[in-house]
Structure formats: structure tokens, C-alpha cells
Ligand SMILES: [Zn+2]
């Protein structure tokens with residue numbers, strides 16, 4: 001989905017898009033509601049997008065689906081500004097910014113980027129996920145095993161080992 005920059009009217013452009021992306025991770029078409037406005041040479045895009053994605057639980061390693069709602073607030077600058085050293089420094093302090101060149105803006109790029117930026121680092125199928133047994137590999141959400149485990153959080157386990165070394 002591309003937008004021709006000269007075609008963006010003064011009052012802005014309201015768009016509602018549905019994009020299907022060929023990807024194993026993206027389950028449903030992406031729905032995006034965007035408002036595109038021009039401010040001088042800059043283009044401001046605000047709105048939100050919704051997508052269902054497939055993730056792998058970091059505790060039990062099972063795939064699960066999750067609907068993500070992502071707010072969008074991005075400013076596009078003309079790529080020519082990059083050549084201006086001073087501008088370079090100032091602009092990079094803005095968090096959500098990007099560059100465009102020519103007269104076209106590819107909204108699919110924007111959408112892809114925003115999804116990647118918002119993917120959880122440690123996805124969990126549920127806050128209550130019990131994970132798998134570190135000894136026998138049994139999925140503890142489905143059954144119990146007979147391994148003797150101390151119920152220390154595995155993250156604390158790492159810390160404990162470090163502290164033991166210190167002692
Ligand atoms: Zn899980």
C-alpha cells in the first residue's frame with residue numbers, strides 16, 4: 001500500500017487498510033487505521049493497527065496466538081535531511097521517526113516495522129504458564145512429573161549460582 005505524498009490533502013488523509021501479509025507468524029490480515037498529515041516537508045502518521053500473530057511461549061515453548069494492538073505515531077522526514085549534519089543529530093533523538101525519499105510512502109514498510117518493534121521479548125502463552133520441567137521436559141501445564149524440584153524461579157537460579165561462586 002503506497003501513498004503518493006503530493007496527493008495528501010492539507011486536511012490530512014484518513015485511511016483504513018486491511019493488508020494480508022504472507023508470513024507464518026502473521027495469522028490474520030492486518031487492520032490499520034491511519035491519519036496521514038503533512039507538516040512542511042515532514043509527514044506525520046498517527047493511528048493504530050491490529051494484528052494477530054503467532055508466537056512461541058518462552059516458558060513452555062508452545063506456539064500460541066495473540067492479538068496485538070499497536071499505537072502508531074511516526075514522523076517521516078525527507079531523506080535529504082540526512083545530509084545535513086546538524087539536522088542529523090537533532091532528529092535522531094526522536095524515537096519514532098523514519099525517512100522517505102521521492103514522492104511515495106510505503107505504508108506496508110511502516111506496518112512491518114511497527115510490528116517488529118512491538119514484538120514481546122519474552123512471550124508468554126499465559127501469565128500462569130508453568131513452563132516445562134527443567135529435569136524431564138514434561139509440560140507442567142498438562143501434567144505433573146515426579147522430579148524433585150525446588151520451586152526457585154529459574155531466573156533466580158542463575159543469580160543463586162552466581163552468588164554461590166562469590167561465596
Ligand atoms: Zn506457555
Ligand SMILES: [Zn+2]
Pocket residue numbers: 133134135136137138145146147
Ligand atoms: Zn520433571
